[in-house]
Amino acid sequence: MKAALRIFASLIVFSLLAMPLTHASQASDLLQTDENIDVTLYHIALDIDIANTSIAGNVRVELKSLIANLTEVKLNLHEALAVTAVGENASSFSREGNIISLVLDKSYNIEEPVSISISYGGVPPLAPGGNFGKGFRFDTHSTGVPAIATYSTPYLSHYWFPCKDGPSDKANSVSLDITIPEATYEGYELKAISNGVLTETTTEGGKKTFKWRHNHPIVPYYIMVAVSNYVHISSTYNNTTNGNSFPLDYYVFPYHQEEVMLNNVPAAFDTFISLFGDYPFKNEKFGFTQVAQNWSIENQTNPILGGMSAGWEVSMLHELSHAWFGNSITNQSWKHIWLSEGFATYASALFYEAAVGKARYIQQLSSLSSRYVDDRSLILDDDSDYNTIFHTIYFHKGAWVLHMLRGYLGDAVALNCIKSFAESTEFKYGHATTEDFIAHCQTVSGLDLTTFFEQWVYGKGYPE
Numbered sequence: 001m002k003a004a005l006r007i008f009a010s011l012i013v014f015s016l017l018a019m020p021l022t023h024a025s026q027a028s029d030l031l032q033t034d035e036n037i038d039v040t041l042y043h044i045a046l047d048i049d050i051a052n053t054s055i056a057g058n059v060r061v062e063l064k065s066l067i068a069n070l071t072e073v074k075l076n077l078h079e080a081l082a083v084t085a086v087g088e089n090a091s092s093f094s095r096e097g098n099i100i101s102l103v104l105d106k107s108y109n110i111e112e113p114v115s116i117s118i119s120y121g122g123v124p125p126l127a128p129g130g131n132f133g134k135g136f137r138f139d140t141h142s143t144g145v146p147a148i149a150t151y152s153t154p155y156l157s158h159y160w161f162p163c164k165d166g167p168s169d170k171a172n173s174v175s176l177d178i179t180i181p182e183a184t185y186e187g188y189e190l191k192a193i194s195n196g197v198l199t200e201t202t203t204e205g206g207k208k209t210f211k212w213r214h215n216h217p218i219v220p221y222y223i224m225v226a227v228s229n230y231v232h233i234s235s236t237y238n239n240t241t242n243g244n245s246f247p248l249d250y251y252v253f254p255y256h257q258e259e260v261m262l263n264n265v266p267a268a269f270d271t272f273i274s275l276f277g278d279y280p281f282k283n284e285k286f287g288f289t290q291v292a293q294n295w296s297i298e299n300q301t302n303p304i305l306g307g308m309s310a311g312w313e314v315s316m317l318h319e320l321s322h323a324w325f326g327n328s329i330t331n332q333s334w335k336h337i338w339l340s341e342g343f344a345t346y347a348s349a350l351f352y353e354a355a356v357g358k359a360r361y362i363q364q365l366s367s368l369s370s371r372y373v374d375d376r377s378l379i380l381d382d383d384s385d386y387n388t389i390f391h392t393i394y395f396h397k398g399a400w401v402l403h404m405l406r407g408y409l410g411d412a413v414a415l416n417c418i419k420s421f422a423e424s425t426e427f428k429y430g431h432a433t434t435e436d437f438i439a440h441c442q443t444v445s446g447l448d449l450t451t452f453f454e455q456w457v458y459g460k461g462y463p464e
Contacts, residue, residue, distance in 0.1 A: 026333070026335075026382075026383060026384060027154070027155055027166055027333070027334060027383045027384050027386075028166060028168065028333070029384065030384050031076055031098075031155060031158075031165050031166055032074055032076075032099050033164065033165075033166055033168060033169075034073060034074040034075070034164060035066070035168075036065065036066050036067045036070055036073075037063045037064065037065060037066060037070070037073055037114070037164065037169075038063060038064045038066055038169060039061060039062070039063045039163075039164050039169050039170075039171045040062045040063055040064060040113075040171060040172045040173075041060070041061070041062035041171055041172060041173055041174070041175070042059060042060075042061060042161075042163060042171050042174045042175070042220070042223065043059065043060040043062075043174075043175040043176075043177075044057060044058075044059050044161055044174070044175070044176045044177070044223070045057060045058045045059070045176075045177040045179075046161070046176065046177070046178050046179065046225065047179040047207075048148065048178065048179065048180050048192075048225075048227060050138065050146050050148070050180070050181060050227075052123075053123055053138040054121065054122060054123045054124075055081075055121060055122070055123075055124055055136065055160065056119075056120075056121035057119070057120055057121060057161060058117060058118070058119045058120075059117070059118050059120075059161050059162050059163075060088070060115060060116070060117045061075065061115070061116045061117075061118070061162070061163070062113065062114070062115050062116075063113070063114050063115075063116070064111050064112065064113055064114070065108040065109060065110055065111065065112050065114060066110065067110060068109055068110055069107045069108075069109070070104065070107065070108040070109075070112075070114070071103065071104050071106075071107050071108075072101055072102065072103055072104060073090070073101075073102045073104065073114070073116060074099055074100065074101050074102075075099075075100045075102065075116075075118075075158075075162045075163060075164055076098055076099065076100070076157075076158035076162065076163060076164065076165040077098060077100050077118075077120060077158050077161070077162040077163075078098050078124070078125055078158055078159045078160075079095065079097055079098050080122055080123065080124070080125040081120050081121065081122040081124065081125075081160075082120060082121060082122050083095065083100060083118060083119070083120045083162075084119045084120060084121065085117075085118075085119040086102060086116065086117065086118050086119070087116075087117040087119075088115040088116055088117045089104055089105050089106075089108075089114045089115050089116055090102040090103065090104060090105070090116040090117070090118070091103050091104065091105045093118075098158060100118070100162060102116055102118075118162045120161075120162060124136035124159055124160045125159060126159070127156050127159060127386065129387040130386075130387045131295070132151075132293055132295070134151040134152070134153075134156050134159070134386075135150070135151060135152075135156055135159035135160060136148070136150050136159060136160035136225070137149055137150070137151060137292075137293070139291070139292035139293065140292065141228065141253050141292050142185075142186065142253065142254070142255070143186070145185040145186060145228060145229055145253075146185070146190065146227060146228055146229075147227075147228045147253070147291060147292035148225065148226065148227040148228065149224070149225070149226045149227075149289075149291040149292070149293070149304055150223075150224050150225045150226070151293070151295065151297060151304075152220070152221040152222075152223070152224070152297075153221045153222075153297055153390075154166075154167075154221060154334055154383070154386050154389050154390075155167070155220075155221060155334075155386065156221065156386065157220035157221050157223060158220075160225075161220075161223075163220040164220065165220050165221070166219070166220075166221075166333075167219050167221075167330050167331055167332065167333060167334065167431070168332065168333065168431070169219070170217035170218055170219050170330065170429075170430070170431075171217065171218055171220075172215075172216075172217055173213070173214060173215045173216065173217075173218075174195060174196070174213075174214050174218055174223055175211070175212070175213050175214075176194040176195070176210075176211070176212045176223070176225065177209055177210075177211050177212075178192035178194060178209065178210045178211075178212070178225055178227070179192075179207050179208070179209045179210075180192050180207065180208055180209075180210075180227055181206065181207060181208075182203060182206050182207055182208045184229070185229040186229060186254055186255075187254070188229035188230070188231060188254050189229060190208070190227060190228065190229055191210065191227070191228070191229070191230045191232070191251065192208075192210035192225065192226070192227050193210075193212075193224075193225070193226040193227070193230065193251050193289050193302065194210070194212035194214075194223075194224055194225055194226075194302070195212060195214040195218065195222070195223060195224060195299065195300050195301050195302055196212050196213050196214025196215065196216075196281075196284050196285070196301055197212065197213055197214070197284050197285060198210060198211070198212055199211050199212070199213050214284065214300065214301060215284070216280070216281055216284070216300070216429060217429045217430070218300050218327075219330055222298070222299050222300040222326075222327060223299070223300075224289075224297075224299035224300075224302060224304065226251070226289045226291060226304060228251075228253060228290075229253075229254060230251035230252060230253070230254075230289070230290075231251070231252050231253070231254050231256075231257055232249065232250070232251055233249075233250040233251075233252060233257065233260065233262075234247060234248065234249050234250070235247075235248045236248060237265075237266055237269050237279075237286070239266075239269070239270060239273070242270070242273045242274065242278070243278070244269065244273055244278055244279050244282050245282070246279065246281075246282045246283070246284065246285055246286060247285040247286075247287075248262075248265060248266075248285070248286055248287060249285055249286075249287035249302075250262060250287055250288050250289075250308065251287065251288070251289040251290060252290050252308060253290050256290065256307075256308070259307065259308065259309040260308045260309070261308065261309055261310040261312075261313065262288070262308060262316070264313065264316070264317070264351075264355070265286075265316070265320070267351075267355055268316075268317055268320055268321075268351055269286075269320075270354075271350065271351045271354040271355065272320070272321055272323075272324065272347060272350075272351070274354075275347075275350060275354075275415065275418065275419055276321075276324040276325075276347075276418065276419055276422040276423070277324070277419060277422050277423040279323060280323055280324060280327065280328035280428065280429065281300070281301050281323065281327075284301055285301055285302075286301060286302075286320070286323070287301065287302045288302070288303055288304070288305050288308060288316065288319075289302055289303075289304050289305070290304070290305060290306070290307065290308060291304045291305065291306060292306075293306055294306040294307075296312075296315045296318070296319050297319070298318075298319045298322030298323075298326050298327060298344070300323075300327045301323075301327075303319035303320070303322070305319065314348050314364075317347065317348040317351050318344045318345060318347070318348050319344070321343070321344045321347030321348065321351075322340065322344045324343075324347075324422045325339065325340050325343035325344055325347070325422070326340040326341075326343075326344060328422070328428055328429055329421070329422065329427045329428060329430065329431070329432050330430070330431050330432075331431070331432065331433075332431040332432060332433045333383060333433075334380055334383035334389050335379055335380050335381070335383055335433075335434075336379070336380075336432070336433050336434050337380055337383075337389060337390075337394045338378040338379075338394045338397070338398035338401075338434070338457070339398075339432055339433075339434065339437060341390070341394045341395045341398060342378070342394055342395060342396075342397070342398015342399050342401065342402065343398065343399075343402065343418075344395075345368065345395045345396065345398060345399035346398070346399035346402040346403065348364060349361050349364040349365050349399065349403070352364050365399065365400065365403055368395070368396035368399055368400065369392075369396065370391075370392035370393050370395070370396035370397060371396055371397050371400050371462075372393070372397055372460075372461050372462045373393050373460070373461070374460060374461045375460060376391065376393050376460060377457065377458050377459055377460045378393070378394060378397060378398060378401065378434075378456070378457045378458070379434060379457065379458060380394070397456075401456045401457060402414075402418070404452075404456060405417070405441070405452070408452060409441075409445050409447070413444065413445050416444055417440065417441045417444045417445060420440070420444055421437060421440050421441075424440065434453075434457060438450075438453050438457075
């Protein structure tokens, strides 16, 4: 590999810094992302009408101004959902498409806090295209039992609540008060599940409200809601050697308990904590929640899975490792999706290496067939079409690039690059770009890795 890189290096006459800027479409243009604000809190109160497949909500958004004389705030909410009132520091609003423009009650200066409330409701729409319609889904399982869940990646949270959608802005915390009918199906009560910790459950007027709190930075599309007649399976991860201890909570459809194969979850945490550092949300919990769709998403502290049988093991490992790469360190934009999906795909192979051996690691990598395509690099030029963002190249080639980096730098240095990246206070609970990761690897290794990344990350196909 080193010899090949030296040969290719003679053909490379430009550096990363000299590469031309692209002018491809961006999701931020589509969303009209408000760069004048920094969201600090979403408090979402949601009343779910299962019979009419509709929602009624009130969201309080707390934020800080990033400019002097802030008088207006723009947020995203799908036009199919009606806004019935705004309040607190919002005096009025107007709408154009999926954008809400909120006029503030005065002019706000830099770092000055602003609080906005928005009441809204309707039948949440589903995003067209893809494998299925993402958004706030009213599905069923078994004999018509409600199986509601949100599928919000990559920037579809505004299909069910007003927010500054996309990856660029993390709220410091999120609170969800989810109200559902007090009902029992097949002998099991309906439960409402979300991120973080369940702090309280109240009952009034034939309805139950589940209050969830998550006190870590989070992007909107990792905020989740799931409702069904779940069986709650609980245990504890406790490792005195690595110092991590936290609840493990699994929410499973009834009559699927016997299929649940989660024995490897503690072992996966052992491996990933050793390789990537402490579980970023160890003061709260980790869990999986089953959903009706044959799909999985790395919702923060509580990924969703279409099943929890042995056949879902690789998906479980993948979504669990997203706690470090995706949840804690989030790609600054979807242009850098490989920092999330490539790393999580590689993490699954690393688990098998630790649990079974090097041959199983190689077997897992060898199963990743999308190692290059002629018309895509690992940098996504156009992230404005949510249906094309999750191309397998970012998963498979992303993992292979990390494997090759390990071969180029050696095990100790390469794995230290990854672990110190995950633990870095510069990126943990924040954002990173490809350029950030490259600079970090060069600092840790003491080597100029320009040619390596030009060839394998920025280059399409494979070097010739």
